[in-house]
Structure formats: C-alpha cells, structure tokens
Amino acid sequence: MSGTMRSVCVLTSGGDSQGMNAALRGVARASLSAGVKVFAVWDGYKGLVEGVMSELSWLDCSNMVAAGGTKYGTARCAQFRTEEGRRAAVVNLVKANAGALVVIGGDGSLTGASILASEWDDHVQKAVANGELPQDFAAAAELHVVGLVGSIDNDMFGTHFTIGCVSALHRIVEAVDAIRATAASHSRTFVVEVMGRNCGWLALMAGLATQADFVFIPESPPSPCTSTSVPTVSTTTGELLESWAATLVAKLARVEGKRWSVVIVSEGAHDCKMEPITAARIKEVIEAELGHDTRITKLGHVQRGGKPAAFDRYMSTNLGIAAFDALAGYAAAGPPAPEPVYFGCSDASVYPVALHPAVAATRNVHDLVAAGKYDDAMVARGAEYPQLFRMLRTLLRSDPHDRSAHALPDYRVAIMHVGAPAPGMNAAVATLTRIFLDAGVSDVVGIHNGFEGLAKGKTCPLTWAHVREWVPEGGAKLGTTRTLPADLAPAGTPPDKALEWLIPHLSAFNALVIIGGFEAASILVDLADAAPRLWPHLSGMLIPATISNNVPCTQYSIGTDTALNAIVEACDRVKQSAYSSAHRVFVVEVMGARCGFLATMAGLAAGAEKVYTHERGISAAAILADVKDFCARFTASTESNTPRSALVITANAASETYTTPMMCALYEAESDGIFSVRASVLGYLQQGGSPTPLDRIRGIELAAASAARILELRDSTDTAFLVCGTSESAVIFSDMSSLDGSMDRANRRPRCQWWDDLATRNISITSAETEPHPDFAPGFAPVTSAGPSAP
Numbered sequence: 001m002s003g004t005m006r007s008v009c010v011l012t013s014g015g016d017s018q019g020m021n022a023a024l025r026g027v028a029r030a031s032l033s034a035g036v037k038v039f040a041v042w043d044g045y046k047g048l049v050e051g052v053m054s055e056l057s058w059l060d061c062s063n064m065v066a067a068g069g070t071k072y073g074t075a076r077c078a079q080f081r082t083e084e085g086r087r088a089a090v091v092n093l094v095k096a097n098a099g100a101l102v103v104i105g106g107d108g109s110l111t112g113a114s115i116l117a118s119e120w121d122d123h124v125q126k127a128v129a130n131g132e133l134p135q136d137f138a139a140a141a142e143l144h145v146v147g148l149v150g151s152i153d154n155d156m157f158g159t160h161f162t163i164g165c166v167s168a169l170h171r172i173v174e175a176v177d178a179i180r181a182t183a184a185s186h187s188r189t190f191v192v193e194v195m196g197r198n199c200g201w202l203a204l205m206a207g208l209a210t211q212a213d214f215v216f217i218p219e220s221p222p223s224p225c226t227s228t229s230v231p232t233v234s235t236t237t238g239e240l241l242e243s244w245a246a247t248l249v250a251k252l253a254r255v256e257g258k259r260w261s262v263v264i265v266s267e268g269a270h271d272c273k274m275e276p277i278t279a280a281r282i283k284e285v286i287e288a289e290l291g292h293d294t295r296i297t298k299l300g301h302v303q304r305g306g307k308p309a310a311f312d313r314y315m316s317t318n319l320g321i322a323a324f325d326a327l328a329g330y331a332a333a334g335p336p337a338p339e340p341v342y343f344g345c346s347d348a349s350v351y352p353v354a355l356h357p358a359v360a361a362t363r364n365v366h367d368l369v370a371a372g373k374y375d376d377a378m379v380a381r382g383a384e385y386p387q388l389f390r391m392l393r394t395l396l397r398s399d400p401h402d403r404s405a406h407a408l409p410d411y412r413v414a415i416m417h418v419g420a421p422a423p424g425m426n427a428a429v430a431t432l433t434r435i436f437l438d439a440g441v442s443d444v445v446g447i448h449n450g451f452e453g454l455a456k457g458k459t460c461p462l463t464w465a466h467v468r469e470w471v472p473e474g475g476a477k478l479g480t481t482r483t484l485p486a487d488l489a490p491a492g493t494p495p496d497k498a499l500e501w502l503i504p505h506l507s508a509f510n511a512l513v514i515i516g517g518f519e520a521a522s523i524l525v526d527l528a529d530a531a532p533r534l535w536p537h538l539s540g541m542l543i544p545a546t547i548s549n550n551v552p553c554t555q556y557s558i559g560t561d562t563a564l565n566a567i568v569e570a571c572d573r574v575k576q577s578a579y580s581s582a583h584r585v586f587v588v589e590v591m592g593a594r595c596g597f598l599a600t601m602a603g604l605a606a607g608a609e610k611v612y613t614h615e616r617g618i619s620a621a622a623i624l625a626d627v628k629d630f631c632a633r634f635t636a637s638t639e640s641n642t643p644r645s646a647l648v649i650t651a652n653a654a655s656e657t658y659t660t661p662m663m664c665a666l667y668e669a670e671s672d673g674i675f676s677v678r679a680s681v682l683g684y685l686q687q688g689g690s691p692t693p694l695d696r697i698r699g700i701e702l703a704a705a706s707a708a709r710i711l712e713l714r715d716s717t718d719t720a721f722l723v724c725g726t727s728e729s730a731v732i733f734s735d736m737s738s739l740d741g742s743m744d745r746a747n748r749r750p751r752c753q754w755w756d757d758l759a760t761r762n763i764s765i766t767s768a769e770t771e772p773h774p775d776f777a778p779g780f781a782p783v784t785s786a787g788p789s790a791p
C-alpha cells in the first residue's frame, strides 16, 4: 500500500431520507466514471467505526435511484461521538486507502464529519503511535470531506432543499388530501402531526399546499392573544385558555358550507414559554370549545418512507456528482485541504456551502427560539421562510381583512388561462384572488375558457369563499383553451387589426393576469405591444403554467413537476415489467414536443438508458448505434445469465421522421432477435392529476408575487407587462422584451434552456456504462488497496 489515500468512501447517516440512494449512486458512478475506487460504508458512522464497507461496481448502483430508504443503511452511532470511536473510523478509512469521504446526513452527521476532518492528522499520528496503523502511515495524505444534506426536515442553513424534504412533503400532502375526504364526510376536524423536531418547514409547506386551517411551527410560537374579539376564557370550564387555543377556536368556528377542518402541527411545536403544543391538547381544546368531532393522525415515519419524488431523484444525483467533482478538484489541487463544504441546492442548481458556519447557524436557530428571538429564528431559516409564513396566514384566513377604508372600487383585475391545462393553475388563481381581495381590490374577475370566454362575456366574480378548496385541485377550474384573439377576430380582419375586437373587453380591466404556457407568452407579447395604443391603463402579467416547461424567463412553469412525477411513476412501473420480461426494450413517449425538459429530467429521475429529444436530434445512425450498444449489453448478459431490460424515453415530437412507432420498428428490426421492443405512449395522463406540492407552492408563490407587483403598479398608477418566473428557487420578473427575445417561436421553447448542462453531466451517470467515462480526468490516481468486505 502506497499510503496515498485515493479511494472515495460514502455513507448515509442520521434519519434516512428519500433520495439518499440517488445521491450515493451519483457519488459512486461519478467516481467509477473517473476510474476511482468507491466504497459504501454500511450503517453510517457505525460501519466506519467497525470497518464495514463494500466496494461498489457500476451495477451495484443499478435500480437505486427509485428506491426509498438507504440501501447501505443508516444509524445513529453513539460511539462516533467519542474520540476512540472516531479514531477507529480513521483507522478504517486509512485501511481502505480513502482520500475522500462523502457524508450524506443531517446536521448532526455533518457536524460529525467536520469534527472528523479537523481531527484527522491527530488521529493518524496517535493510531501510528499506538500501533493501530503501520509506521509508514504517519505521513498519510489528508482526508477530504464533503457533506450532502440528507434530512426530510429541511433544517440546514444555507440550502433551499435538503435531500428527501420534497418527498416527505409528498407523503404529507397525499395524506392530508386523503384525510380531507373522510373529514368532510363526517364533518370532522383532524389534527395532523408532522415531523420536524426543531424545524417547521414541513408543517408550513404542507399547510400552504393543502390549505389547512391552522399551522403550528416551532420557530414562531403563537404570540399572546390581544384581540378582544377572540375568547380568552374557556366557554366550557371558564378557565383562561392558552393564547394559541383562543386564536385556534376563533379560526375553526365553522363558516357556512365548511364541513371539515385540518390543523397541522409540527412535532416540535410549542408556545412562547416552550410548553409543547401537542396534537392531544389541540384536540382537547377543539372538542371542548367547538364541539367538533376531532381525530388525530400522526404521520410518523410514513413521511420518511416511500419512493423519492422526481426532484429528489435528479437533484440528489446531481448533488452526488457535485460532491465527487469537488473532491476530484481538491485532489488535483493538492494540500492544504480546503475548509470542508457541503453541497446544497436550489431547485435548479447545486452549490458549495462552508460546512462549519452552516452547522453553527443551523444549531443557532434552536437557541434563538429558546431565547424568544422568534423573528430572528424565522429569518435564520432563510429570507423566504417568514414571507411564506405571513402568506400562509393571509391565505388561510376565514375572510379577508376589512380594507373598506382603502379599497379602490374602480380597480378591476381579470384572471384567465390560455393553453393546455397544467396542475397548479387553480392554486395560482386562488392565491391571486385572495391576495387581491385581502388588499381591498373590489373586482377580481375570472374569465372562463380563455379568450373564447372573454369574447362571449363568460366571466364570474371570484370571491374568498369561491376559491376555498381550489389549491389541491388538478386541471383548470376556470377552463382553458389554446384559442388566440386572432382566431376569434371577424373573418377577413387583417393581422395588424386582430386584437381590436378585444378593445371593449379589456378596457373594463386595470390588470390582466394570464396563467398559461407558450401561447399565453406569445399573446402577452402582442398585448404589451398594443396596450399603449389600445388600453393605456392596462397592466399584464404572465404566470407560466405548462407541463412542458417551455416558457422562457422562468426555470420552472407551474404543472411541470406534476407531469414529471406522473412520468417517473409510470416509468417505474414500466421498468418493473421490463425486469420481469427479460430482454426487452421499453420505449416511453412523453409530452413536451420540441422541448426536451420532461424527457430529459424523466430520463434522469427514472434511470433511462437512452433519451431522445429534439434539441439533441435523432438520426438513423444514432438509433442504429444505440441498438448495437443494447445488443452488445443484452448478449453479454445472456452469457452471464443475468436478465436484461432497458428503458428508453423519447419526447413526442423529437423528430418528424423518427416517430415513436418508427423508432420502435427500427429498434426491433435491427435487434437481430436479441431483444423485443414495446412502446408506451403516456399521453394525457401527464396533464392530469392532483398537483404535486412543488406545483402548488410554485402556483402560490408566483401568484402572490404577481399580485403584490400589480398592487404596487396600482399604487403608483403605473402600468407594465411582465412575466413572473422562478430563478434559483426565487421569484423574478422579466419584461416583455426579454420574453420576446428569449422565445424560439419555431420550436416553441426558450432559446437557452438552463437544464441542458445539468443533464449532460448527469446522463453519463444514468446510462449503463461499464467502462470509465473518457470525458472525466480528475486528480485521483488509480487506487491500489482493497477495502474491507461487506457484512
């Protein structure tokens, strides 16, 4: 053994979370692509202390991306908290010739990692002195440590998302959606307890996504009740009620037509005096004060189970690759070892964060809460956290604030859809309605079926109660069509006059919000152009909503995430069938037309071996090369007696010539009988379904920001036409000239697509390679040692 530490060890630690497998696979396959040995340590730090690791091959990482839990186990290891335990870990790392350690876990695990890194030299010297390591290890190379945050709580400072938090939110939202039906049937109230010992992110987001009636989070204990309209004395016992109980009672009083209520309580919720607010106490209060038939549902570990959501698959893969790339960079740069980092992510990219300060800041939130500094604690969770909590409190009100003193009765807002339905559209309409009404806007008008409805005067006033249960609903309750104004202009109207029939219809409004896709973007560009001449008092806003994600000026459109999850779930089923019917290639056709977002991201999230998109192009030569590649792999697997199957994803209009039937025919004809081919065209199931949590929250966030911007315009008596999109998990506004300039109208997609680079690197990890990838030449030299074996 040379003493040079060159292999990579990777472990998962703390509570498991969905996506840990994808992250570990990302680290492992990026390492293998670069010709670097990689070991999975079993059961977190326990395996490190006990020296239990398995060297990984490419195929060891097959079928991992879709699996919940963590394949190589996790544990909470008391021994690692001791110096002796960490020394044993160091000895085992040295024996495995490890130059790098990737720890995937929560803040506790990353604290352990950062302690290990700082103590490394000391432990090596002591182990050599004790005879636990041979003398020539005294100069053993340093250990580079990188963390990835695996925790459903989303409690780590510095990252927008932790691995698993989105999937856990899926579990909660599915459960609350299901509970709503039984609650309404029995006219009951449910108290749902969700995880998050110190962090209320899951409760807050679930509250927004399900439009629960009340949410308790640890960072913002209910403040003392000062309102005289709220009873502070129990109506049943005559005793003083806790402040939160009085507020809750006032909020849950049944309004007409409301047959159910849901209260979401974070397991770590407490009042200002740090007295726990438990589900049992909440139930007691509701039953005593309101007489509601009340049930408690404690979701518990269900939240950590199940398959990872699409986001947790592709982003965790990306995080794993980023961790390896960083380690490769450190190794190439040589000593001294840099300060350890962890990789965090927005919804569109990954980035390094200094580990020690982030861990300290995470722990500090708890101290701030304990010290009663709630505002600081909320901000310490990230700038958007307190904003979201404020928004939640507005959106979940029983009625809007009374703004009659400030209302502008002549301010009228119209809301409509243009294009195909996209899950999450209703969340956007409901949020716009409530924020406008709460701000005192007198008329919020819904237009049915886009421009067709506008032409026919099919409009309806949107009220607070009207949109009460819209957020979880799929489809578009206002109705939507692709019809554009030019299609409705009187026959013979010249193109430059095609908008003129709209003059009386739009003159009635001060602001028009269109929630839709590429057609919506095109028409808003035209309306913005004509507005100074035809509607000088009109402002316009586009909220991108389309499953294809082909609208420029935003990284995500509303609806995209739901479609992606529908595709990924379908692909999981197809893959299962494929594994059972050996020697078969499944070709799955997805929507998106000439925008390959859905195909590419679904390919990454489902573990497809080939993805065809219009952007990358399809040729006969490429298809034949892919068939040849599959033939070789299938033949090899026959020889080794391992059944083989494969998943191929293609976008529906990836090529006019090589359509899905044509591609399948070519695959089959050229397969030489080595494999058979089956096609699955997913079609409209991709547009349907209840919106995922991310689509609901995007719908809410974009709509709330749009409404706020329009209200600013109202106050300044200014006008503007804008697109409200997302960038790096934040809301951004762009003007119509940016939108116009970014549209590739011929191909109906943005000229630049942010996900393209991410996908290129990622695809090398997904495809079934067995040889090191030639493109990557990191600083690791080939390893020489064999590590300890698996249990």
Ligand SMILES: Nc1ncnc2c1ncn2[C@@H]1O[C@H](COP(=O)(O)OP(=O)(O)OP(=O)(O)O)[C@@H](O)[C@H]1O
Pocket: 013, 014, 015, 016, 045, 075, 076, 077, 078, 079, 080, 081, 082, 105, 106, 107, 108, 109, 110, 111, 112, 113, 115, 150, 151, 152, 153
């Ligand atoms: N201060 C520390 N020093 C050394 N090791 C630690 C330290 N804190 C945590 N660890 C190690 O990390 C393991 C996991 O930590 P912990 O139980 O806090 O979970 P976590 O990583 O925070 O994940 P989760 O968010 O799921 O709770 C511990 O069992 C222990 O082995």
Ligand SMILES: O=P(O)(O)OC[C@H]1O[C@](O)(CO)[C@@H](O)[C@@H]1O
Pocket: 015, 106, 151, 152, 153, 195, 196, 197, 267, 304
């Ligand atoms: O699985 P365990 O060890 O009971 O831990 C539960 C805790 O882990 C988490 O799921 C993740 O930190 C918390 O939300 C929860 O309080």
